[in-house]
Amino acid sequence: MANTTATPVLLRRPAALTSAEVAALNGRFEAAHPTEVICWAVEAFGDDLCLTTSFxxxxxxxxxxxxxxxxxxxxxxxxLHFAETLDTLRRAMVRYELHLRVERPDESAPDLxxxxxxxCCAARKVAPLDRxxxxxxxxxxxxxxxxxAGRSDTPIVQIDRRGLVKVNPLAAWPASEAEAYATERDIVLNPLIAEGYASIGCWPCTQRPTDDDARSGRWAGSTRQECGIHR
Ligand code: SF4
Structure with missing residues (x-):
């Protein structure tokens, strides 16, 4: 009988970097400006590199x-994004003329x-990111x-669960320098930041500034801090 099992969207592939190379890159980039990290990534991976953002x-x-x-x-x-987030995306498109790819869940994805x-995150975030x-x-x-706190040891370069190289150029950037850059460049900001939101995700799961545990950002009453896309 023929095997009718669907092929997974992503199979784990051999990592493009060895663990020794990853360690060496993290040492090299620990005090580097994010632009230096991005230049390396673009040089190393060219069109095989993309960027993800929640705007x-x-x-x-x-x-x-x-x-x-x-x-x-x-x-x-x-x-399930806030209207403000989609508006931030639109303003970013105008300013940067982005090569944008919008990935959506399957139509059958349940509202869980x-x-x-x-x-819910597996269907609406993780599977679309895999694609x-x-x-x-x-x-x-x-x-x-x-x-x-759960991100306090985020490396600048890592291998993700797919075997892909995941680069976090902002991981070690001092907040004061990032804020100065953001001000100088007048970057596009989600207006919910000015309203005091600690973290902005889907509207059903984002803590309002007036909520009791608003500083946790997401998933009220839960210890969850990650949606699963950063594994
Ligand atoms: S953040 Fe909330 S609404 Fe968004 S995908 Fe995860 S569980 Fe669903």
Whole structure:
């Protein structure tokens, strides 16, 4: 009988860098400006590199398009974003003329945010990101060590669960320098930041500034801090 099992969208591939090379790069980039990290990534991976952003701001986008104006910018449209986030995307498109790729969940993806957030994120974020990264060798993310305690040891270069090289150029950038850059460049900001939102994701799971545990950012009443796309 023929095997009718669907082929997974992504199979783990051999890492493009050895663990020794990853360690050496992290040592080299620990005190480097994000632009130096991005230049290395663009040089190393060319069109096999893309960038992901949730459009809380355009800090990473601003840095990356200055190096490679054609870099593909991936946005995971869960269907549950704030209108302010989609407006931030539109303003970024106007300013940067982005090579944008919007990845959406399957039409059959269930609305599980009220009962099973892990499964909801798996369908609305993780699976679409897997599709966006299929065929890539590397991706840029905007993770920072000061996002929250769980990210305090974020490396600048790592190998993700797919075997792809994940580059976090902002991971070790001092907040004061990032803020100065953002001001100087007048980057595009999600207006919810000015309203006091600690972290901006899908509207059902984002803590309002007036919520009791608003500083946790997401998933009220839960210890969850990550949606699963950064594994
Ligand atoms: S953040 Fe919330 S609404 Fe968005 S995909 Fe995850 S569980 Fe679903």
């Amino acid at each position: 809380s701001d355009t800090l990473l986008v601003d840095l990356a398009v200055a190096v490679d104006p054609d870099i593909e910018v991936v946005f995971l449209d869960t269907g 945010f009220a009962v099973a957030t892990e499964a 966006a990264l299929a065929g890539r060798r590397a991706w840029l993310s905007g993770m920072r060590r000061d996002d929250h």
